Amino acid sequence: MQFIDFHTHHIHSDPEITSIYNVPLEELNTSQSNQNISIGIHPWEISNINNQFNSIKQKLSQSTVLALGECGLDKIKGPDLQTQIDVFKEHTSLSEQHKKPLIIHCVKSYSEIIKLRKDIDPKQPWILHGFNSSVETMNQAIETGFYFSFGPSLVTHPKTQLTFRNTPLKRVFLETDDSNTNIKELYQKASELRDLNIEEVIEQLQYNFKLIFNNYRYL
Ligand SMILES: [Zn+2]
Numbered sequence: 001m002q003f004i005d006f007h008t009h010h011i012h013s014d015p016e017i018t019s020i021y022n023v024p025l026e027e028l029n030t031s032q033s034n035q036n037i038s039i040g041i042h043p044w045e046i047s048n049i050n051n052q053f054n055s056i057k058q059k060l061s062q063s064t065v066l067a068l069g070e071c072g073l074d075k076i077k078g079p080d081l082q083t084q085i086d087v088f089k090e091h092t093s094l095s096e097q098h099k100k101p102l103i104i105h106c107v108k109s110y111s112e113i114i115k116l117r118k119d120i121d122p123k124q125p126w127i128l129h130g131f132n133s134s135v136e137t138m139n140q141a142i143e144t145g146f147y148f149s150f151g152p153s154l155v156t157h158p159k160t161q162l163t164f165r166n167t168p169l170k171r172v173f174l175e176t177d178d179s180n181t182n183i184k185e186l187y188q189k190a191s192e193l194r195d196l197n198i199e200e201v202i203e204q205l206q207y208n209f210k211l212i213f214n215n216y217r218y219l
């Protein structure tokens with residue numbers, strides 16, 4: 001049984017869980033574990049961009065860095081949209097250069113993010129994390145090749161549940177993000193919503209994981 005927590009701000013020690021820990025930038029130089037991590041500039045934390053990108057670039061070729069992110073666009077919080085777009089584009093080119101997928105934070109900016117993927121036409125997978133938008137938005141993003149990582153709102157929000165039910169499982173991941181929810185609870189909920197055994201969900205998400213990380217060796 002290998003559960004995957006696709007995006008978390010906590011370090012897990014349960015051997016049944018493979019997780020991608022989103023390292024805070026200020027911890028980048030001190031973290032030395034074998035933990036799988038993602039690194040990037042969250043739109044709320046954009047400040048000294050050159051320094052921030054320099055510390056990311058120093059780490060990026062390490063094999064424990066599975067993905068770039070979370071990075072993205074947020075119309076509620078953070079600097080002006082153009083700055084956010086510039087910083088996001090820099091992440092997209094690092095993602096292509098280093099052949100590492102991109103984990104995306106997106107608030108009220110789906111049309112911009114979808115358009116960016118269409119324009120850039122990257123080879124790397126882009127994953128919309130904490131996805132809780134409508135079926136319609138999901139369908140537009142599917143056509144452009146996005147993946148979706150569903151978080152704790154899958155347990156509580158009918159809108160997220162409806163979207164999840166309609167999303168092709170081959171494009172799905174599950175995550176705990178910054179919550180204290182156990183990822184196994186999300187797998188349980190996912191299997192109920194899809195009328196599947198939990199083993200079937202585990203198997204499909206493992207397959208998805210291996211696919212986007214090129215048969216990643218730790219799973
Ligand atoms: Zn997060």
